[in-house]
Amino acid sequence: MNPPLPPLAVSLGDPAGIGPEVVAKSWDNRRALQLPPFVAVGDPRSLTGVWDGPIAIVSNPREAEDVFPHGLPLLAVPAAEAGIAGQPTVAGAHCSLDSLELAVGLARSGSCSAVVTGPVSKHQLYAIGFTHPGQTEFVAERCGVSSNNVAMMLAGPTLRTVPLTTHLPLREVADLLSTALIEARARVTLRGLQRNFGIAEPRLAVAGFNPHAGEGGSLGREEIDIIIPAIEALRAEGWDVVGPLPADTMFHTAARGRFDAALCMYHDQALIPLKALHFEEGVNLTLGLPIIRTAPDHGTAFDIAGEDRADPRAMAAAIRMAADCARYRTLNG
Numbered sequence: 001m002n003p004p005l006p007p008l009a010v011s012l013g014d015p016a017g018i019g020p021e022v023v024a025k026s027w028d029n030r031r032a033l034q035l036p037p038f039v040a041v042g043d044p045r046s047l048t049g050v051w052d053g054p055i056a057i058v059s060n061p062r063e064a065e066d067v068f069p070h071g072l073p074l075l076a077v078p079a080a081e082a083g084i085a086g087q088p089t090v091a092g093a094h095c096s097l098d099s100l101e102l103a104v105g106l107a108r109s110g111s112c113s114a115v116v117t118g119p120v121s122k123h124q125l126y127a128i129g130f131t132h133p134g135q136t137e138f139v140a141e142r143c144g145v146s147s148n149n150v151a152m153m154l155a156g157p158t159l160r161t162v163p164l165t166t167h168l169p170l171r172e173v174a175d176l177l178s179t180a181l182i183e184a185r186a187r188v189t190l191r192g193l194q195r196n197f198g199i200a201e202p203r204l205a206v207a208g209f210n211p212h213a214g215e216g217g218s219l220g221r222e223e224i225d226i227i228i229p230a231i232e233a234l235r236a237e238g239w240d241v242v243g244p245l246p247a248d249t250m251f252h253t254a255a256r257g258r259f260d261a262a263l264c265m266y267h268d269q270a271l272i273p274l275k276a277l278h279f280e281e282g283v284n285l286t287l288g289l290p291i292i293r294t295a296p297d298h299g300t301a302f303d304i305a306g307e308d309r310a311d312p313r314a315m316a317a318a319i320r321m322a323a324d325c326a327r328y329r330t331l332n333g
Helices: 019-028 044-048 061-067 090-109 122-127 135-142 170-176 179-197 211-217 222-236 267-278 313-332
Strands: 008-011 038-042 055-057 072-076 115-117 151-155 160-163 203-207 240-245 261-264 283-287 293-296
Touching: 008 090, 008 313, 019 038, 019 044, 019 072, 019 313, 038 044, 038 061, 038 090, 044 055, 044 072, 061 072, 090 115, 090 122, 090 135, 115 135, 115 313, 135 283, 135 293, 151 179, 151 267, 160 179, 160 267, 179 203, 179 222, 179 261, 179 283, 179 313, 203 222, 211 222, 211 240, 222 240, 261 267, 283 313, 293 313
Parallel strands: 008 038, 008 115, 038 072, 055 072, 115 293, 160 261, 203 240, 203 261
Antiparallel strands: 151 160, 151 283, 283 293
């Protein structure tokens, strides 16, 4: 029998957002949601301000397993000043960054088996000098991995998608597409499916860029000049890759059964089908890291923070997926 894995580290995110609430609700429903032991990382006041459940302050993640049945384990990272739910502050931004830093460090050291990151406000982080596009790039840097060698996967119960390009204007996407970029993202995705999901021979579908995948060149040549050469190179390496597929027909039920993940050309092409199918259960998983990092696929939702309206299912799904990936990595070495 394999020894139990260390607990997960779950950063609470911005103290004024819904992160503390959805983490607390996840612990409240830990049995029904079948969640493994985890330790929250953040300001205790962000929890007590929105939740009256039991909190167990710990000094070491290893204490989490013993106290988890009785209270939410918490590694305290106090903010410089108490905040109010729904009202982001500079102090809260510093706290969210410090909590993220600690949680990543725990995963890197092996004290925790994975890190789950709560939602942060990039606007607030930029105000304190944060220079990364998001948490993904920050975590990659802390792990010594170039952001070019990681990929953002959005995963739900019946679909996994990876956007080739992420947060940039749509008019700029065509100029950034390249055969080399497609090959690199595809390899990260395929290896990630093996390492994190235990899929020995993963199947990857590649979406076209233009309507109807270019219609043989009559609606654009990106498929012919850029995407097809990448797919051919990947197939020559022995990978099971199909495409380019028309994006409007590759996500219905029967089509999804033919691949393990879809590589999409831009942000909305990947996120619209995922959120349409699994809005409450979408998980953001960073591929290409030496550690496991997941996050719920939603933001801080300052507009509903503190109103007991936040749905914890995406956070719970992120916690479950992080634990599953940790087990697959342990089994596969």
